[in-house]
Amino acid sequence: MERIAIIGVGSVEYGDHRTVPCRTLGAQAVIRALEDAKISWDRIDCAYVGYGITGLLDGQEGMIGQLALREVGITGIPITRVENACSSSSCAVRESAIAIRAGESEIALAFGVEKMLGYSTEDAMRALAGDGDVPLESNIGLTFPGVFAIAAQTHMREFGTPREALAAVAEKAHANASLNPHAHLRNPITRDEALNGRIVADPLTIYDCCPISDGASAVVLASERIAKSHPGPVVWLDACVLATGTYDSISMTSFEATRRASQQAYECAGIGPNDIDIAEVHDCFTIAEIMHTEDLGFFEKGDGGFATLRGDTQINGKKPINASGGLKAKGHPVGATGAGQLVEVTKQLRREAGERQVEGAKTALTHCMGGFFAQDCGSIVINVVSR
Amino acid sequence: MERIAIIGVGSVEYGDHRTVPCRTLGAQAVIRALEDAKISWDRIDCAYVGYGITGLLDGQEGMIGQLALREVGITGIPITRVENACSSSSCAVRESAIAIRAGESEIALAFGVEKMLGYSTEDAMRALAGDGDVPLESNIGLTFPGVFAIAAQTHMREFGTPREALAAVAEKAHANASLNPHAHLRNPITRDEALNGRIVADPLTIYDCCPISDGASAVVLASERIAKSHPGPVVWLDACVLATGTYDSISMTSFEATRRASQQAYECAGIGPNDIDIAEVHDCFTIAEIMHTEDLGFFEKGDGGFATLRGDTQINGKKPINASGGLKAKGHPVGATGAGQLVEVTKQLRREAGERQVEGAKTALTHCMGGFFAQDCGSIVINVVSR
Numbered sequence: 001m002e003r004i005a006i007i008g009v010g011s012v013e014y015g016d017h018r019t020v021p022c023r024t025l026g027a028q029a030v031i032r033a034l035e036d037a038k039i040s041w042d043r044i045d046c047a048y049v050g051y052g053i054t055g056l057l058d059g060q061e062g063m064i065g066q067l068a069l070r071e072v073g074i075t076g077i078p079i080t081r082v083e084n085a086c087s088s089s090s091c092a093v094r095e096s097a098i099a100i101r102a103g104e105s106e107i108a109l110a111f112g113v114e115k116m117l118g119y120s121t122e123d124a125m126r127a128l129a130g131d132g133d134v135p136l137e138s139n140i141g142l143t144f145p146g147v148f149a150i151a152a153q154t155h156m157r158e159f160g161t162p163r164e165a166l167a168a169v170a171e172k173a174h175a176n177a178s179l180n181p182h183a184h185l186r187n188p189i190t191r192d193e194a195l196n197g198r199i200v201a202d203p204l205t206i207y208d209c210c211p212i213s214d215g216a217s218a219v220v221l222a223s224e225r226i227a228k229s230h231p232g233p234v235v236w237l238d239a240c241v242l243a244t245g246t247y248d249s250i251s252m253t254s255f256e257a258t259r260r261a262s263q264q265a266y267e268c269a270g271i272g273p274n275d276i277d278i279a280e281v282h283d284c285f286t287i288a289e290i291m292h293t294e295d296l297g298f299f300e301k302g303d304g305g306f307a308t309l310r311g312d313t314q315i316n317g318k319k320p321i322n323a324s325g326g327l328k329a330k331g332h333p334v335g336a337t338g339a340g341q342l343v344e345v346t347k348q349l350r351r352e353a354g355e356r357q358v359e360g361a362k363t364a365l366t367h368c369m370g371g372f373f374a375q376d377c378g379s380i381v382i383n384v385v386s387r
Numbered sequence: 388m389e390r391i392a393i394i395g396v397g398s399v400e401y402g403d404h405r406t407v408p409c410r411t412l413g414a415q416a417v418i419r420a421l422e423d424a425k426i427s428w429d430r431i432d433c434a435y436v437g438y439g440i441t442g443l444l445d446g447q448e449g450m451i452g453q454l455a456l457r458e459v460g461i462t463g464i465p466i467t468r469v470e471n472a473c474s475s476s477s478c479a480v481r482e483s484a485i486a487i488r489a490g491e492s493e494i495a496l497a498f499g500v501e502k503m504l505g506y507s508t509e510d511a512m513r514a515l516a517g518d519g520d521v522p523l524e525s526n527i528g529l530t531f532p533g534v535f536a537i538a539a540q541t542h543m544r545e546f547g548t549p550r551e552a553l554a555a556v557a558e559k560a561h562a563n564a565s566l567n568p569h570a571h572l573r574n575p576i577t578r579d580e581a582l583n584g585r586i587v588a589d590p591l592t593i594y595d596c597c598p599i600s601d602g603a604s605a606v607v608l609a610s611e612r613i614a615k616s617h618p619g620p621v622v623w624l625d626a627c628v629l630a631t632g633t634y635d636s637i638s639m640t641s642f643e644a645t646r647r648a649s650q651q652a653y654e655c656a657g658i659g660p661n662d663i664d665i666a667e668v669h670d671c672f673t674i675a676e677i678m679h680t681e682d683l684g685f686f687e688k689g690d691g692g693f694a695t696l697r698g699d700t701q702i703n704g705k706k707p708i709n710a711s712g713g714l715k716a717k718g719h720p721v722g723a724t725g726a727g728q729l730v731e732v733t734k735q736l737r738r739e740a741g742e743r744q745v746e747g748a749k750t751a752l753t754h755c756m757g758g759f760f761a762q763d764c765g766s767i768v769i770n771v772v773s774r
Contacts, residue, residue, distance in 0.1 A: 052449060056446070059443070059521050060517055061443055061518060062471065063519070066759075066765045066766070076630060077630075078631065079765075083449060091467050098491055101489035127448070130448035130449060131448060243465065244453055245453075246462045260463070371449050378450045379466065
């Protein structure tokens, strides 16, 4: 099968961009990715854009991809929005890779953008709830923090996961984000601060929850033919898998779709979880990182929290997780998150991650989750990327 | 290049489904398409769903594809929403074809769904405006009927198109829809009624505008390998092109993106406009059908209105256009429209179109437009399908 390369990546800083239109924020990330790839805008022959809930907030439901790319000078080519809640731009990357493999494109652009700040918390939460099952979940009071609080309680009860492990995830996330100039929450916090934060949904405090962020990230993908003669650094997309829940094995402490998608991704890349040097994992809540790192095969089931307490997931640990700061502290501009994970691991594999560089990283995994409050979720996208 | 086949199609009746959830409406179309293909739900290995503005109306922005397919029994597989305003499910079909060509899928499902009724006209119009350029178009008062009224005025002035030609498009649309049990507006109208309807935006009357409809349509696509051993009837997707506007040649009487996309589609299929026996064309307003049929190369520029008056576009005419009734009378449930066009031409090519059957049709074209009020629009998808 033809190999797909990532030849350029770019992000805007995640944070508060309330005075910048969504289209312009997206364009800024695209321009940075094109500069990174050292190619002109007119080399892009196909584009996919991922965004989720922006339309519910400002009314601009369609055409953000076309409007953003017009600002860059890119017009006329196929431009398609893909949406899968929080994994929207992961899916944009996947469609780009598929289009290249099908011969529809030689150099494809995938980008994600979301603007969530500048609205009331109520409006932002209502918009986010649009990615759950509205009549059967959000309308009857099941919120994202609520369901992850249940997951945390269950995980603590079933596996004896200490409450402190959640705080250790948060402490690590803020520490890593403090080394990331693109992160939203760059303030280091202590474990005690995390433990004693304002309760959102017991046991989760404000420090266990990712922030509401604006942001945009972009990835330039190319065919093997283009990549082989590309003058700049190249990393390879060895696997790009999308799976959805089956509802067969509902669990409050495990994501069956993460397990299945990761098995497919490892098989596709010809590796196993032990071969992954670094991973960006969908830590919308601290407990989510613990559960997903278990389901990805990095740790035994029930050991994710203890592994965090042992320091295994730190930048200098055995299995560095979310060196970027993750959704938890880098930020979670919904539609941008998946592409942003690939920006981070590409920089890590290219030894360009500055103070948060993981030494010797050759193979990386990104994991993004979209939709549904229920555990057996709407979409899991897993990429394996290597030097 | 591998050929892609359509092995099954299905639609719900377009019209008023306000008591049926969006997911269920989508599921009903999918079940009909699977029955038509005579395959079990577990043969589907990949799905794309197109919808546009439903989230702006009922808050369910994400996961409609997953929720709909769960009702059918389809879980676990890759399910991705693609959105490109009114061409959303055309793009779902395109992504399905690309996935098959890339080897990601053998049997892919593309479906579109939209629910627009049961809301105030103001709310529905505001949601539709989300597919234009919100700050620069809709917020300053440029509505879809308004811009197409300007187009009609300009076309009448530049080419001498009689006002009666618009009414003739509407008369034909209603006549065709009266023969289509899946159409929303099945009442025949006279040309005089169309001419003397209530003015929406001069010269367009209520009869020049497509209705607000609920609906869902689905298409099952398969690889050439699967299609060759498929027991049921098969039609072939010879071209599937997506183009976006370039802003280079703004015109009030021509869609440059339609011209460019159709040239690419004809080239890909190895044919010309004269080889097209029937076409479903994006007639959101009567003037749009006239303009697009010119831009598709069916008629000389400026002759589209006169061709309609000559009867060329009728079911028994030289170039039957919108035998289904079109968006104008079959209805325009935004996200379902593109897939619905393929349902119609597939039935026509299979000689299953009943009273509206176009005799001897062997090659068909579908044309779908998405986004923007400005002429040089957001997305044009053109399919060429043959027996």
